[in-house]
Amino acid sequence: MANYGHFDDAHREFVISRPDTPLPWLNYLGQDEFFGLCTQTAGGYSFWKDAKLRRITRYRYNNNPMDNDGRFLYVKQGNSIWNPGWKPTRTKLDAFECRHGLGYSRITGKKDGIEVEQLMFVPPQENLEIWKVSVRNKTKKPQKLSLFSFVEFCSFEALNDMTNYQRTYSIGEVEIEDSAIYHKTEYRERRNHYALFGCTRKIDGYDTSRDAFVGVHNGLHDPKAVLAGKCTNSHAYGWNPVGAHQINLTLKPGQEETFAFVLAYIDQGDLPKFDAPFVMNKVKGREILKKYSDPAAVEAAFTAVKARWEELLSTYQAPSVPNEHLQRMVNTWNQVQCMATFNLSRSASGYETGIGRGMGYRDSNQDILGFVHLLPERARQRILDIASTQLSDGTCFHQYQPLTKKGNADIGGDFNDDPLWLVLSTCAYIRETGDVTILDEVCGYADKPGSKDSLLHHIETSIAYTLNNRGPHNLPLIGHADWNDCLNLNCFSKEPNESFQTTGDVKGSKAESVMIAGLFLYAARDLVGLYKFMGQAADATRVQGYYDDMLKTVEEQAWDGAWYTRAFDADSNPVGSKSCKEGKIYIESQAWCVLGGAGQTNGRAKKALQAVDKYLYTPEHGCALQYPPYSTYHLELGEVSSYPPGYKENAGVFSHNNTWIHIGWTMFGEGDKALEYYLSICPSAKKDHDKYRSEPYVYAQMTASQFSPTPGEGKNSWLTGTGAWSFVVASQSILGVQPDFTGLRIDPCVPKKWKGFSVTRKFRGVTYSITVKNPKGKSKGVKSLVVDGKKIAGNVIPLPTDGRTAVKVEVTLGA
Ligand code: BGC
Secondary structure, rough: HHHHHHHHHOEEEEOOOOOOOOOEEEEEEEOOOEEEEEOOOOOOOOEEOOOOOEEEHHHHHHHOOOOEOOOOEEEOOOOOOEEOOOOOOOOOOOOEEEEOOOOOEEEOOOOOEEEEEEEEEOOOOOOEEEEEEEEEEEEOOOEEEEEEEEEEEEEEEEHHHOOOHHHOOOOOOOEOOEEEHHHHHHHHOOOEEEEEEEOOOOOEEEEEEHHHHHOOOOOOOOOOOHHHHHOOOOOOOOOOOEEEEEEEEEOOOOOEEEEEEEEEEEEEOOOOOEEEOEOOHHHHHHHHHHHHHHHHHHHHHHHHHHHHHHHOOOOOEOOOOHHHHHHHHHHHHHHHHHHHHHOOOEEOOOOOOOOOOOOEEHHHHHHHHOOOOOOOHHHHHHHHHHHEOOOOOEEEEEEEOOOOEOOOOOOOEEOOOHHHHHHHHHHHHHHHHOOOHHHHHHOOOOOOOOOOOOOHHHHHHHHHHHHHOOOOOOOOEEEEOOOOOOOOOOOOOOOOOOOOOOOOOOOOOOOOOOHHHHHHHHHHHHHHHHHHHHEEEEEHHHHHHHHHHHHHHHHHHHEEEOOOOOOOOOOOEEEEOOOOOOOEEEEHHHHHHHHHOOEEEEEEEEHHHHHHHEEEEEEEEEEOOOOOOOOOOOEEEEEEEEOOOOOOOOOOOEEEHHHHHHHHHOOOOOHHHHHHHHHHHOHHHHOOOOHOOOOOOOOOEEEEOOOOOOOOOEEOOOOOOOEEEEHHHHHHHHHEEEEOOOOEOOOOOOOOOOEOOOOEEEEEOOOEEEEEEOOOOOOOOOEEEEEEEEEEEEEEEOOOOOOOOEEEEEEEOOO
């Protein structure tokens, strides 16, 4: 079993020690508006706000070898050419290391006594990335070499860029000024923005034409100019504009040269566009390069990246957790993944091309659950943006573009779980902040431009939508699909080119979802709590009535004997029932019925979890989505049955829904089971990386299950709802520090042998230092809660009323 690297927890880094990882191992740069994807070999690309509409550098997906485009440095020394990140030349290095840190990646490669370090990051609040480059002569002799930089520009609109060459080959334009290369394609017409790729040091040559630098029949692994040791000072007219600089260095023994490259996205704003015909006004670009030509500015920017992450993470830190995997995930990597999913939803990763899905309605609402403690203000705005893509009848655009914030008409709406997730995100925001004013914010409906309805109106519309759209069993109608995008019970698709999701008319359809019923219970209970918090007793009672009614329906209609039925198809036949030949039990209905409070008084909830344990779970990989997998395509079920058994929704281990079961176990005080399940999908706990293949520091959407021919193979890392929900599991359900409307609730559920742990939690302006002790070896139950020396009743820490900003909390388990 090969060793690809290790965690450096003290520095919050993952250290990759060989470049040929089983799959590209990705990191993200940036967390405001400028983003970069960066793999361990410097592969990836950059964009501003929207990976489809403002792509700055080009990336070819599904390539072979995988991951070929990026932020490359080439070294030419004598006859050898190499890259510090190994790719694209793949020349064997004497040493290689990539440190993926929080918002930065540091790649160091060494060959023949020359070491090149490339540190890449995006400074806070700036629309640019910096590559700080150090070249070191580690030998005892003077060394001469040439260093080349390389990026390939994208003509900003990524789909057009990769499909419409009859146009794009004639629109490319650049300008060059000293060491600054300006990419200004389409600037002459409607674009008011351009890209800059500059070097802070004097250069010895440049290229802007790909044909000149790389060559038409060469590749990035053997670019013509690098082989020749000389850039050609080419000017791109159409075709494929690139940015390449040449720097000749003579280094004394032990000498180091440090300088930087800057890749920026520049909006011209109100400045005049041109200085003269065809000559762009470059004032802003010049300012940027001037600023970062001072090494102190580069250092300060990098320090700011690190400081910002430390500040963000200080909101929740658990420094002494008895399990190393949970500790590092909850303190660092899980929160980093939550930042990525919040920012990018499901748009741009190694598996999402940035030109497909934008922000997902249900996805982004769930992402907020794991993000809201980091930057509540941004979560607030996101909730309002999402709500604005809802229609006045309660349906929602399933996706929207981040740049325009407009719903995506191709996919449309009628995914009937969508509206309810808004209730969860809004309640999570209010629990975190206590700020109920968000409910009064005006956010109109997408089909009524200028409408002045409030967020609370949207919440009520969402609840009403589920209540009013029910089928023959009085259960919620599913529409195109519920959380399981592939359960297409009204689709009946026969044509291979159709979309599973949007084929089939959902108007007048009858298929129902038990998962939505469970989600409704959860959302309604949340809303009851919120109304009580706001002192609106009558509304709380009204919504409680909806809850009771739905609960009755679930218990009467959805219990299958040993677990909850998943759905009823368009002909009202059960899906996920013992009466089915395949797909007898599904995970989502067990999870959401339990989470929503069904089966509490009649023992069914526990039975449902036990059924998951029996039919779906393995300790190596986690829980499969359903059992047994479908062996053939079912017209009446749709995409779920289209996948080969054991992959994706057809009984793959879909990490996202596993987390709901983890919460379920903690509801029953099963701390040992909860941790065991938690670790079964935890990337840090994966041992065989040749088998698992995906990054060990972030969750993958899916692992091939025990029902597949390749069990244990992780896929689709980074952009998955698992990020947010795992953070909820670890921070709130296991470690038990739960933001609630009136204060922090303490309710851990831990393995019996844990002796204790501590958590520092910043909450509504107060820092709580919480120590949990477990002298009696219990899993759950708070025996005593001592707040600043005073014993208090219950398990909710009241908010200080005397201005204290630091509170000490001692918790003893063992009720
Ligand atoms: C989608 C989610 C969906 C899940 C399960 C993911 O790819 O982003 O919205 O809930 O698949 O189908």
